[in-house]
Amino acid sequence: HQIESHKIELSAEDRINLWQAATVPRIQDWESLYKKAGMAGLGVFGLFVGAIVWFEFQAKRIDSLNDVTNGLNLRIMGALPNMPRSASKKTSKAKTAKSAFWHSVLTESIDAARTVLIRDANVESTRLVMVGSAISGEGKTTLSCHLAASLARVGRNTLLVDCDFRKSNVHKVFGVDEQPGLSEVLLGTATLEEAIKTPTEDGPAVLPAGQFNSQLLAALAQDGLGRIFEELKKKYEFIVVDSSPILPVTDSLMVAQHVDAVILSIRRDVSRRPKVSATRDKLAMLGVPVMGAVVIGLDGESSGYRGGYGYGSRYGYGYGYQYNRSPEPATTKS
Numbered sequence: 001h002q003i004e005s006h007k008i009e010l011s012a013e014d015r016i017n018l019w020q021a022a023t024v025p026r027i028q029d030w031e032s033l034y035k036k037a038g039m040a041g042l043g044v045f046g047l048f049v050g051a052i053v054w055f056e057f058q059a060k061r062i063d064s065l066n067d068v069t070n071g072l073n074l075r076i077m078g079a080l081p082n083m084p085r086s087a088s089k090k091t092s093k094a095k096t097a098k099s100a101f102w103h104s105v106l107t108e109s110i111d112a113a114r115t116v117l118i119r120d121a122n123v124e125s126t127r128l129v130m131v132g133s134a135i136s137g138e139g140k141t142t143l144s145c146h147l148a149a150s151l152a153r154v155g156r157n158t159l160l161v162d163c164d165f166r167k168s169n170v171h172k173v174f175g176v177d178e179q180p181g182l183s184e185v186l187l188g189t190a191t192l193e194e195a196i197k198t199p200t201e202d203g204p205a206v207l208p209a210g211q212f213n214s215q216l217l218a219a220l221a222q223d224g225l226g227r228i229f230e231e232l233k234k235k236y237e238f239i240v241v242d243s244s245p246i247l248p249v250t251d252s253l254m255v256a257q258h259v260d261a262v263i264l265s266i267r268r269d270v271s272r273r274p275k276v277s278a279t280r281d282k283l284a285m286l287g288v289p290v291m292g293a294v295v296i297g298l299d300g301e302s303s304g305y306r307g308g309y310g311y312g313s314r315y316g317y318g319y320g321y322q323y324n325r326s327p328e329p330a331t332t333k334s
Contacts, residue, residue: 060273062266068293071273072280075292077263078113080143081105106146113143113263113294114150120261120291121238128229129291130241130259132252133266134275136167139296140265144242145173147263148204151238158204159196159236163255164244165216168209174199181210185228186219192231205236220251226258246279256283261291268297 068074120126131144141164148160161182162170171178176197180190190210197206219225232239241259243252256262262283266276280290 061269062271062273062276062295063268065295065298067273068266068295072276072293074264074276074280074290076295077116077292078109078294079298080109080294080296081298107150110146110150113147114154116292117147117151117238117263118156124260126260126291127237128233128239128241128258128260130163130243130252130256130262131265132243132246132256132262132279133264134245134247134271134279136245136248138245138265138267138271140245141169141173141242143263143265143294143296144240145170148238148240151240152202152204157235157237159207159232159239160204161207161232161239161241162209163241163251165209165212165251166244166249168212170206170242171208174203174206176206176208178208179210181208182228183210183212183216185210186224187215192228204240207232217251220254225255229258246282247275253282253286256288257286259288261289263291264293266293266295268295270297 062068062071065076065079069076117126117129131140131147133140144160148158151158160170160174162168163182164170165183168178168181171181174197176199180195182195184190185192185195192207195207195210197208199206229239241255243255246252246256264276264279276293283290
């Protein structure tokens with residue numbers, strides 16, 4: 001049967017016909033090359049865009065208040081706008097009005113977080129608070145300094161304690177000596193009266209971190225810090241603690257066990273939802289309540305301020321590490 005079938009196929013006409021003999025072209029086909037090059041370029045561009053989208057998805061950076069309220073289920077205590085770096089520098093008389101505007105924006109934003117803190121202090125006796133962050137670079141030191149200054153500005157007897165022993169900066173902000181500080185008090189080489197500084201009459205008192213050494217971690221693990229805080233609560237109405245980043249080191253977790261609540265500092269386009277969530281979970285495991293979060297670096301529309309001066313420094317929070325009073329408003333001649 002197969003032999004007969006092959007005979008039929010062999011006797012049939014050819015199903016493939018030669019249309020034109022193949023020849024090597026003498027003129028190069030540039031149009032085809034352009035098309036191929038264009039397709040290759042689009043392919044590389046698509047891969048590049050896809051890599052960026054994948055990276056941003058993996059990073060899960062926080063870029064709005066909705067990411068904090070809905071994504072992390074945290075209460076918003078304040079939203080600080082994206083301050084220009086020029087607002088923290090010495091300005092000429094021509095720029096005084098703009099500088100005064102940005103300082104007023106910063107003051108109003110900080111005062112909103114202060115109002116929530118005072119309300120919780122009246123209702124739940126929350127007077128000793130720690131300002132922390134998941135990782136470094138999220139603005140916790142700047143927030144703690146301005147929050148303490150805001151409390152002192154309305155007549156509250158406030159103490160700012162620097163518990164970021166490994167990378168202390170509070171003494172630089174207020175221009176006081178780093179030693180003696182809390183480290184020396186914990187180790188018994190100095191008293192609280194010697195360590196606490198009062199840089200200005202209308203500002204908060206400052207307890208700097210002091211010198212970090214290996215013995216300090218052992219002192220933190222004991223109950224010495226708790227006794228110090230209890231003694232300080234008898235002298236001050238509010239105590240604001242600047243801590244180390246919570247995820248990289250354990251110092252802040254040992255400090256957090258002795259405070260009433262924690263305020264998380266979150267910076268737009270820097271903080272990541274998984275890391276902030278892990279920070280909240282670590283504090284929850286120790287039974288430390290999280291009062292809420294302050295989001296730093298929002299644009300004018302998101303934060304509620306629209307100045308119209310055209311500033312857009314990406315991460316410029318404004319004050320940096322410098323504590324100054326707000327400049328006087330510009331005056332005009334009548």
